Amino acid sequence: MLFSIGVRFNDRITGKISEFAKHATIIHIDIDPASISRNIVVDIPIIADARNAIGALLDKSISLDIEDWKEQINSWKQLHPLDRPQNSVSGVTPQAIIHEINALFDNLIITTDVGQNQLWTTQFLEITETKQMLTSGGLGTMGYGFPAAMGAKLGNPKMDVISICGDGGMQMNIQEMATAVVHELPIIICILNNGYLGNVRQWQEMFFDKRYSTTCMKRRESCPVICNTPSEDCPAYTPDFIRLAESYGAKGIRVQRVEDIKPALLEAKAAIKSPTVIEFIIEREENVWPIVPPGNSLAEMFMGGENRNAEQKVD
């Protein structure tokens, strides 16, 4: 059984539609009739405000003993952990960063931008009653995360607010650093800097033979026309996010070692009147796993390390 509340069931969720939850009875609660059975046909549609529907269902529900089921799920999680082996030398990996955030923050609103930063956050972030994630899940707008974090802080001054973004997305609305500073918003901006438009780069690695076309954010006029081998010789990143943050009157911290992750977050958490930018230097070709290539069913997800068909089509 699949119990869904407000789910869009679009291509990013279902993968290949004909293979999606083939044997499941699907219950779908949504306030919008147009969202029901639009992409996949559901078995029990419930058109209602989710709050009312869940309340009414809870009134009629009976508690079951599900300890066996929970044990089964835990054993699956042990067998197939989400944490993937990382290639990182420094240990500054998206997993490590988000695990630390999970540990250090209780009352939290976290926004993501779009791309790998969004995918890592949704994979590793703990969502509880006191932790909320805001993300541009529908349109997938780069540049959303940082200004949304500002709005969230203005609306919830007592909550800690963290914005997780990539080096690309951060630059789309970087001018809002001034707004955050003048309005004294102590939000924590975590830039996962890999020097690439990472999600597209990963697709280029997986499906286009590493033809990194227009995805390198370090690329300069002096670089060779064709390059898919990031190295120590690459040009320095422009801008220097730390100096940029400081020029705005905010605090900037660069993290390049795993032991510096926690102190940086704690220092940012302690700020009262101004935002903190923490730039995490992560592996340039860090990948998101698992990943379902477009057109595949969910069961055909790539876990990393497979030999992939170079002719895999991307639509």
Add this chain to the structure above:
Amino acid sequence: MQNKRWISLFVENEVGVLARISGLFSGKSYNLNSLTAGTTEDTTISRMTISLTSDDQTFEQIKKQLNRSIEVIKVLDFSETDIHMKELMFVKICNCTGEDMMEINRIIDVFSLELIDSDTHTALVECVQTENKNNDLINLLIKNFGGRVEIIRGGSVAIEAIRLSES
């Protein structure tokens, strides 16, 4: 399976509603055949008759999307309803010989049309009948008069029948 369907919409008589409805069809690539609109006995409400072609699932989605629009008051699906439906069409046939004119008059009689304007070589016929009958008429006219036929179709207007219906 793609079928032709008819719906009638009650919408607020506001600037931009027509653009919203037609934009919905074009934006989502729904196959709109014809759309007519006009006010009703209530000047704040307009009524639209829409003909479209789609399969069942898409048709359900179209009705839901229309219902979702703020300006749409009511959506009537005419698939299972008896309706009266008529389309206004003007046809002009040019370069007519005397024989052509006689043929045109015969057609007018058979189809119960009206010759509303003419000179010695041109006839303008007004046709108010169902879309299917207009289709038949066009085929006939083109067969008889080829490229000398000029047509303007107004799209159909439909309303629920009281007792009788025509197809």
Add this chain to the structure above:
Amino acid sequence: MKISGADLFVKALMEEKVDILFAYPGGQAIELFNALYGVESIKVILPRHEQGLVHAADGYARSTGRVGVCLVTSGPGATNLVTGIATANYDSVPLVCFTGQVPTHLIGNDAFQEVDTVGIVRSISKYAITVRNREDLGMIIKKAFYIAKSGKPGVVVVDLPKDIQQKLGSDLSATWVFMEVMRLIMQLTNVMCCFLLVYVLMTGLPER
């Protein structure tokens, strides 16, 4: 008492209990900003780009459950909102975006900083309207907030021509709607029954 459209705008926002307004000024919105000057109950946040302000309003709305409110000027101010409007509407976030517009008599004349805002945002918003008559302003603002947050929430865009902002008119906003409803009720029932109904409503309202 007659007040300008701009003053009615501020009054209506206060009645909707708007506490934060994300705004970027310009020529066709300057009257509204003039009316906002010194108003303490509404905190106005000035971003550095309209895209920043609409995403901020989105983050505010998602995290508080309240309606996010934006105010920008005409032309490029409005078009810079497009990405944010689409982002919010796609994820069913309640926003009301007020956009300045050239005066009604200049609409369609390729005036400076004029665009067909409603035409541009129509397909990416739940509802969009240009206010053409000063007397409709209060009702339209009330409707905008209601539409934004009811049912499947979404983005409502209200385009405000400059002459509407300047024109003097009724100072009734949300209360006007109540009066209209009362007038209709009085037509249906006699006056005695109406007073009884009001009494029941005033004393018998359940706690939320």
